[in-house]
Amino acid sequence: MTMTPPIATPAESFELEPIADLSDADTLRANRQTAIYVYEAPVRLWHWINAAAIMVLVVTGFLIARPLPSMPGEAAFTFLMGDIRFAHFTAGYILAVGLIGRLYWACVGNHHARQMLYIPFWRRQYWRDVGNQAAWYLFMVKYPRKYVGHNPLSQLAMFGMFFLGALFMICTGFALYSQGEGAASWQAKLFGWVLDLAGNSQNLHTAHHFGLWLMVVFVMLHVYAAIREDIMSRQSIVSTMISGWRMFKDHGQ
Amino acid sequence: MTAVTTANGFALDNSGKRIVVDPVTRIEGHLRVEVNLDDHNVIRNAVSTGTMWRGLEVILKGRDPRDAWAFTERICGVCTGTHALTSVRAVEDALSIKIPENANTIRNIMQLTLHVHDHLVHFYHLHALDWVDVVSALNADPKATSELAQSLSPWPKSSPGYFRDLQGRLKKFVDSGQLGPFRNGYWGHPAYKLPAEANLMAVAHYLEALDFQKEIVKIHTVFGGKNPHPNWLVGGVPCAINLDGIGAVGAINMERLNLVTSIINQSIDFVEQVYIPDLLAIAGFYKDWLYGGGLSSTSVLAYGDIPDHANDYSPASLLLPHGAIIDGKLSEIHEVDLRDPTHVQEFVGHSWYRYPDETKGLHPWDGVTEANFALGPQTKGSKTRIEALDESGKYSWIKAPRWKGHAMEVGPLARYIVGYAQNKPEFKEPVEKVLKTLDLPVAALFSTLGRTAARGLECQWAANKMKYFMDKLIATIKAGDSATANTTRWDPKTWPKEAKGVGFSEAPRGALGHWIRIADGRIANYQAVVPTTWNGSPRDAEGRIGAFEASLLETPVADPERPVEIIRTLHSFDPCLACAAH
Amino acid sequence: MAMTETFYDVIRRQGISRRSFTKFCSLTAASLGLGPAFGPRIAEAMETKPRIPVLWLHGLECTCCSESFIRSAHPLVKDVVLSMISLDYDDTLMAAAGTQAEAIFDEIRQTYRGRYIVAVEGNPPLDEDGMFCIIGGRPFVERLREVAADSMAVISWGSCASWGCVQAAKPNPTHAVPVHEVVSGKPIIKVPGCPPIAEVMTGVITYLLTFDRLPELDRQGRPKMFYSQRIHDKCYRRPHFDAGQFVEAWDDEQARKGYCLYKMGCKGPTTYNACSTVRWNDGVSFPIQSGHGCIGCSEEGFWDQGSFYDRLTTISPFGVEANADQIGGTAAGVIGAGIAVHAALSAVKRARDKAVTPPPADPKPHP
């Protein structure tokens, strides 16, 4: 017994997916061609720099929270904790500046450059698609749908866990940073409200610290899903973030 | 009621004129007292009320036992540290933690520092104005004051010029019309008996003591990092000793030890050359004012403190006396067992708390603290405008602790009476010397004055004992032992599932106990029975009155509008209301 | 007012020379962090002003703020009380009691309306109509509101008045609240700490008197001059922190060397106070210098932030207390395990699908 994969006709699809800048051409091409250019170079560059920054932040953040066993020797000749914190703050700046650049590209880049920054919250169909994608992960449907950009579930994760998560880490991170820079610093002027909101500095640390685990969980799910989909889904995934091109594997069948 | 005799033998009569003193000032916290005067203005009934409660025992539930010292320390900032010490002792008792010798020594030095500081500040800044008329000092002759001072003590600050300057400053101050803390005092009251010169000398020492007290507490700062509220540690003390190794400058080192030694020496000088001579001089003018004995001649209680040897809390090791006296029988000292459910119990029949059965007392391990503010039917005024309380109902935030059913007095006088009765020379000899100097019989001890004198003697004892423990600290370090903490049971994983313990100490105001129950690494129950809980106790279910109330009876009040006699006697206990009700 | 005596009069009368008076003023300026130029201004202020009345109220408290205040070394508290302010009401120190004490409130409110300072130590409970703290037969909160209403400014001494402190710790059995929750329409200066440092307390008062203005306050209402940096920012153990040198257990080798107390739960990195600079009791030490971590005593709600030996807040989402790493680590572990299982199932599915199912024809890709 075989299951029929959910295949929509192009006409149907336009009713269901009224996305402004997904042109007819895109869809038609996807049905005709094996590859579509999805992630422009700045997005790809940003992705890998950002991934590196996050890795550094997670490792150094953890070591700030739970320092290594004591260093021997004179304090004057060692600066381990200082170096770890420096790496953390540098990576923190890269994360923040990178995100600003990424936001700029969302304005000037293609449709896929915007996907990470929002979810079509009010669109019922979107949530149905999320359900469908979840069903695929739960082995409840046999074949996944094809997606040019992020699949709906990954869009949810990109936005909810990564984008909001990174904003949260940047806000809390710079608020923490402002404590060292002092009340007159630009960090304090821009992010001092976060400290007020947290109530006190310890709550802020605790919140920022929780954020580490949010990021760890995101990265675990994300990397796993990327590799798995690369193997199991009907399009290329990992290579897309390297070359920019989405390849459809079962084209023409 | 009109006239009754209480179960502990005091005659009460509330038919006369009721007068109220609220707030009682120059104490810690909030205390109200009401008395009934007979036709001769003699006190025939006394009602003392603790008017604050914060609920520390409720707040402590569910917390980490290693944190309890910090919470309980905030029971009081005046006897700062004594609750913390008692708390770490309770936890260590529950978890069978043994502390290093140095930790015991340092803790003793800190506790003795508190005694010296607290007694000194009490005498000069809280109690002296009951005996000293500041305004009268303006009439003193500085030269005669100088002669008086020099006849009493070798203390160097005693020249005529010194007293003249001071008098000038005081005059200018009074003339300014802004009397500040001296505003509306009972100045010129006939109960003040000191000659002008003694008043001026006392004012000088009031100010000198104010300057000096801040030096004494530096000992807490060295070992505990700050005062008020130094830091403590379950298992020892937080300050490490490092005499000459790498990093010694950041630990207890020679410089720190020298600082402590120097303060100890200054403290001994100040107490012996200023406090004790002033005490004797002032007492000399008030010898016939022997009111205020209350419970002291019948029922006194002391737990003992200052263990000479680490982890040995047996009476043999405790340098401060341990034991109870009841029915006035000085010949019989009773053993006090803080673990025995029949010894210490708290009652709430007249306290603003709820028990399942309020006719019974509860041992603190099974203690309950549940607020229940309710006024008796004869209360005058309204709930938020109390004019006169009804002592037949609930009337205080203080519980009523009893030892084997007896209301007890605690404090320096209680300790000295027990020590005296035990024939301990350290306590008996100074008492006899004072009595001889003032030409008074032993019975004079049981009075307001006796309480005030015992506190002074204890201050002197404590200052000298600090020196003893400082020598001990140095000897132990010299012998190669510089350990200050035992961390084998720091981790809650090493604790039994359930445990209970009791810690005790002699706080400046008297016997202090903390009882703790630990379950699953958390505080399951915590109860403190505090010196002023004993002394300021309201009546119990059977009507026994506590030490404050008992001490006020029979005292004549010269001017009911300005009842200096009442606050004089209350002050002799050094009441602490934040402690009493916590 | 009959005659008013200034601080300068008093100090000269004591036989102190003009020169040492000036020196005192520049020392005061220095201790306030104001720089030498301010010395003469302090001197001028003290030469010319009458003493400002201060009514010091006590609510639910432990009185250690008062105890701390009297430890002030510069200025000496006797000089503050005799020469700088007129401490007309303070239950703990005043000579008057009972009705004579109560009368002072009306006297000062009438004579000095809008010109006196209310200093509050402790705080008011609100439950039981405020009767957890009764003064003169009435709830403390009423007295506080009345007296504050006619004042010129309110000083909230200590963590009790500023934040609520220990009696407001969970479950706050009396519903104790900080002063600013019951007093409005008046400038409130919070001087937190349990207790605050003596010289910080007298520094705030001296500043008010000298410059005739409130000190600049931060967003939480604390004087910036003493509360704008963390203990950690100026801690003398900071080089050990930066080097990665920590005390790992009480009284270990590193403790004896004075290494950083971070791993012992030191809250210096999260606590705004002047301890590591002004230090305590005339500069003798401060908590960290004596080997115990900072417990964060000047921070709002510091009693309910988990153990004093844990840097981060303990959270109990399901009744079981845990820290961020336990919760986060568990989540990551569960998800990791989930991924492993999922990967295995996926492999099985893929093997099966390959064997039996042909790929679907011409699907439509989604955006």
Ligand code: HEM
């Ligand atoms: C994915 C992003 C990030 C992660 C996972 C992360 C993780 C952490 C962790 C676990 C800590 C220790 C918290 C504690 O236990 O007290 C920390 C501290 C800190 N982080 Fe981040 N962080 C991130 C982003 C940032 C950013 C963007 C900044 C901004 C500059 C930043 C600045 C800081 C600062 C200032 C501290 C305090 C350092 C200290 O107390 O010595 N972090 N971070």
Ligand code: HEM
């Ligand atoms: C710290 C690690 C990483 C972070 C924070 C991260 C974050 C992100 C984000 C935010 C996006 C969305 C990009 C956009 O819409 O502009 C994305 C996409 C992507 N990431 Fe990562 N990434 C990480 C590591 C990796 C790794 C290790 C891989 C490869 C194994 C990977 C593969 C991809 C792929 C293939 C996409 C595109 C997904 C798609 O085609 O829908 N990422 N990543």
Ligand code: NFV
């Ligand atoms: N009562 C009492 Fe205390 C003392 N001494 C202590 O335990 O004062 Ni505040």
Ligand code: SF4
């Ligand atoms: S803030 Fe702390 S020190 Fe001050 S009264 Fe409150 S508990 Fe005591």
Ligand code: SF4
């Ligand atoms: S001891 Fe505390 S305040 Fe000092 S450097 Fe270490 S963590 Fe910071």
Ligand code: F3S
């Ligand atoms: S505990 Fe308090 S006293 Fe200072 S070092 Fe920390 S703020």
Ligand SMILES: [Mg+2]
């Ligand atoms: Mg109790």
